Each structure stands twice: as structure tokens, then as C-alpha cells.
Amino acid sequence: MKTKSAFVVSSAGVALLALTTFAHAFGDARHHDGSPALRACMVAAPQSVKANLRSSFKNSSLRTDRAALMTARQNLAQQILAKNTSLSSYETVVSQAQLKVMQDEDALAQSVCGQLSASQLSAASTLYNNLQSNRQTVRGYFAAAHQASGDSESSTQPGIGKLIKRSH
Numbered sequence: 595m596k597t598k599s600a601f602v603v604s605s606a607g608v609a610l611l612a613l614t615t616f617a618h619a620f621g622d623a624r625h626h627d628g629s630p631a632l633r634a635c636m637v638a639a640p641q642s643v644k645a646n647l648r649s650s651f652k653n654s655s656l657r658t659d660r661a662a663l664m665t666a667r668q669n670l671a672q673q674i675l676a677k678n679t680s681l682s683s684y685e686t687v688v689s690q691a692q693l694k695v696m697q698d699e700d701a702l703a704q705s706v707c708g709q710l711s712a713s714q715l716s717a718a719s720t721l722y723n724n725l726q727s728n729r730q731t732v733r734g735y736f737a738a739a740h741q742a743s744g745d746s747e748s749s750t751q752p753g754i755g756k757l758i759k760r761s762h
Contacts, residue, residue: 629696629699630725632702632703634718634719635718637721638715638717638721639706640714643709650706655694655698656695656698659694659695659698660695662691663691663694663695666687667688670684670685
């Protein structure tokens, strides 16, 4: 029992360190709406590009489309809780809303990344690729720890990162 709790604590520590590093690299994600490409471009962007971002967000439909997505998800959840067995129309609305949000985020990312010089864009690309590589490394740490635990069910359990994400 003591070794399992030590494992949980150390796993949580690694996950929090990874999340902290990611958040520090990109800033607070709640303030930078959009795709990972947008976040990487924002880190490499000069202040002049960042200053224009507020008007880009104001002129986009991202906020209203995110609100529509939240409403669609809530409607779907209500139907599930009401034991409605015909969910396809609600799922379609959620899918369409998700697509619209993704398109809005991609358009904003294209707008910001398109204003970068070649060297700034290269730095943003390198940052994005390195963070993706680090994410894979952390996943590898978790996989190795799960394998070392000898618990065959641990490979099907959600990682600590997913549990933390779900709690927010």
C-alpha cells in the first residue's frame, strides 16, 4: 500500500511538473484562445503582433461559437441524463459546433502566424515540436511506470493528466 501511494504521489508530481512547464512555456492558456500553433506563434511574436491580437479576437466569432458549443454539450448531457436513446441529432449539433470552433481557432492562428517573420515562424515551429516531443517523453515515463507496477489493468486506466483535465 505504501509503495502504491508513493507511486501516485510521484506520478502526480511528474504530471504537475509537465503541466507547469507547458503552461509556463505558453503562458496561461485561458488567456490565449486557440490552437497550439497559435500559442507557439504568440511566444515568438513581437509585441506589435500581440497588440493587434485583441482586435482579432473581438472581430472573430470564436466567443459566440464557443458558447454555442457549450450549449450543445449541455443539451446532449441533458438528453443522456434523461435516458434518451436517440442522441444522434444532439451529437451532430455538438460535432458541428466543435468544427466551427476549430475553424475559428485555425483562422486566428493563421492570422497571427502569418504576421511572423521567417525566423520567428521557425522559432515557433521549433517550440511546438519540442513541446510535442516532451509530451511524448512524459507519456513514456507514465507507460514505464505502469509497466513497472505489474498491474495489467493500469494500462487501461486514465493517466493522471486526464484525471486532472477532467476535474477542471
